[in-house]
Amino acid sequence: MSSIISIQNLSKTYRSGFQALKSVDLEIRKGEILALLGPNGAGKTTLISIVCGIVNPSEGTVTADGHDIVRDYRAARAKIGLVPQELSTDAFETVWATVKFSRGLFGKAPDPAYLEKVLRDLSLWDKKDSKIMTLSGGMKRRVLIAKALSHEPAILFLDEPTAGVDVELRRDMWEMVRKLRESGVTIILTTHYIEEAEEMADRIGVIDKGELVLVEDKHVLMRKLGKKQLTLALQEPLERIPGELSTLALELADEGRTLVYTFDSQTDQTGIAALLRRLGELGIDFKDLHSSESSLEEIFVGLVHAGGREARA
Numbered sequence: 001m002s003s004i005i006s007i008q009n010l011s012k013t014y015r016s017g018f019q020a021l022k023s024v025d026l027e028i029r030k031g032e033i034l035a036l037l038g039p040n041g042a043g044k045t046t047l048i049s050i051v052c053g054i055v056n057p058s059e060g061t062v063t064a065d066g067h068d069i070v071r072d073y074r075a076a077r078a079k080i081g082l083v084p085q086e087l088s089t090d091a092f093e094t095v096w097a098t099v100k101f102s103r104g105l106f107g108k109a110p111d112p113a114y115l116e117k118v119l120r121d122l123s124l125w126d127k128k129d130s131k132i133m134t135l136s137g138g139m140k141r142r143v144l145i146a147k148a149l150s151h152e153p154a155i156l157f158l159d160e161p162t163a164g165v166d167v168e169l170r171r172d173m174w175e176m177v178r179k180l181r182e183s184g185v186t187i188i189l190t191t192h193y194i195e196e197a198e199e200m201a202d203r204i205g206v207i208d209k210g211e212l213v214l215v216e217d218k219h220v221l222m223r224k225l226g227k228k229q230l231t232l233a234l235q236e237p238l239e240r241i242p243g244e245l246s247t248l249a250l251e252l253a254d255e256g257r258t259l260v261y262t263f264d265s266q267t268d269q270t271g272i273a274a275l276l277r278r279l280g281e282l283g284i285d286f287k288d289l290h291s292s293e294s295s296l297e298e299i300f301v302g303l304v305h306a307g308g309r310e311a312r313a
């Protein structure tokens with residue numbers, strides 16, 4: 001798959017001297033959904049703002065659909081739709097006037113049929129003549145998306161699209177993002193909400209302290225870094241893990257009634273057979289067992305806590 005956005009050696013130092021991005025290299029593939037994860041202040045919004053021409057880079061180059069975002073700003077920006085975190089639209093305007101105006105900003109010829117489709121897809125058509133100020137928070141979010149789509153961009157950035165929205169709107173938005181991807185739009189979303197990345201993304205990028213710690217296919221990432229756990233409910237509680245088992249990755253939980261064995265899901269030798277044999281030899285019986293896999297959330301927390309560097313190696 002070819003790249004639609006190419007980011008090379010991108011750094012940003014704000015006037016305060018704070019370095020928000022450090023030599024970021026990233027190729028975003030045409031037609032993918034890329035989720036950028038990272039703790040508060042990691043640099044996600046700075047990255048998006050540079051690609052969208054809102055913040056100047058200190059170093060490095062970015063092209064969007066072949067256009068340099070500094071030298072060829074207008075052409076690059078016309079390819080991009082941005083859904084920001086905050087609504088900064090004129091509250092006294094109607095929904096229709098707002099999206100029509102947004103389209104005009106990019107020099108696109110009027111196309112009421114296209115704008116109608118966008119509003120209908122976002123369940124906003126009934127509200128087209130309502131003033132923005134009269135809309136609920138969820139509806140205002142939809143207006144932000146409609147504005148971003150008004151000029152038919154090939155690339156859509158969503159900055160924290162579902163922060164503070166209710167479950168229903170979140171599901172609607174996920175559905176809508178998937179439909180957009182099916183229509184060929186490349187989508188980059190930032191989120192704090194790991195379930196969102198797990199649900200939606202083809203690839204995951206993790207940013208921490210201005211560095212792109214990793215970019216990986218979601219399934220590969222989960223397979224590579226995910227651990228599995230085998231949980232055994234013991235017949236009799238244990239006070240401590242017997243010395244004979246000390247070489248295994250075991251933990252006691254639930255006041256000694258549960259034994260948890262963590263193993264690498266990638267290896268063929270899980271060690272489960274050996275564990276069960278040794279438990280049998282020691283006369284430790286269990287009444288139930290089940291295995292589970294780590295979620296993306298656990299993987300992510302582990303990565304950021306590890307500083308990311310080990311994970312990248």
Ligand SMILES: Nc1ncnc2c1ncn2[C@@H]1O[C@H](COP(=O)(O)OP(=O)(O)OP(=O)(O)O)[C@@H](O)[C@H]1O
Pocket residue numbers: 014015016018020038039040041042043044045046047
């Ligand atoms: N105009 C600015 N001047 C100085 N520092 C800034 C400026 N804008 C952002 N920063 C700093 O750069 C860092 C990265 O901010 P950024 O908004 O890119 O992070 P983020 O990953 O998007 O975080 P969040 O999820 O909280 O929005 C933060 O420490 C922030 O305080």
